[in-house]
Amino acid sequence: MSLRPRDAYRHWHRITTRWADNDAYGHVNNTIYYQWFDTAVNAWLIGQGLLDIEHGDPIGLVVETGCRYAKPLSYPQDVEVGLAVETIGRSSVRYVIGIFGMGDVEAAAEGFFIHVHVDRTTRRPVAIPDAWRQAFEGIAATGG
Template sequence: MSRPPPARRSEFRVWQRFTTRWADNDAYGHVNNTVYYQWFDSAVNAWLVAQGLLEIARGERIALVVETGCTYNAPLSFPGMVDVGLAVTDLGRSSVRYVLGIFALDADVAAAQGHFVHVLVDRETRRPVPWPDNWRRALETVRASSQ
């Protein structure tokens, strides 16, 4: 089984920085794999909120995670800072595929990389709805350059 090459910083469009916490380290002395998924979720949703798209408590539309995955390239640990890069690779009628890279501070090669798929749904019915124009425009601004 072959692995994709580690992602580079240049592949991502927007960034979020997080501090590792003492509780993030597992018994093996590195950040536990579940924390990477928390960083993915936080980076995507923080960007959506900052764009004025996602109203977590009262919005008519919400984005549900339907798929996620991660490949680990190098360990991270507390104490430290990580940069999480975000880009969009696929934008459908009501779904979007984000790619994410987690980088040690000042590293050019990702310690981990993954993907995160959202489907936009009506808050009440939980049925998919098409992207409103403002969402689609914002998502297009972070489309990966190879698209």
């Protein structure tokens, strides 16, 4: 299985696995990867000043996500979550996310995460603000 290389990602977020992340088979359960996706994307948005959880408008709603797994990770292990923006639409953004064991060259997993930006009150799609679009363009995917 060929996953994107490390250099396809533009932003990195470090996560330490927890005891509870492992499942009965001794590796990180597949559901945890989706938590890591959510954490990496939202940490980047907060760091860019784009996400105000209580009062922000617009807000991004997850409409689709997926993941391909290549090799297991286990507690105790630090992981690096690579993030890039693959596609920017009128109201949507598709992120690509790579999960790597600390210092590993090859990804353990690769996923995607799609946000549709909506009005906080009406929940109807709205155009991505220009400043947000520029931030997304700043982490546009390379390679892959």
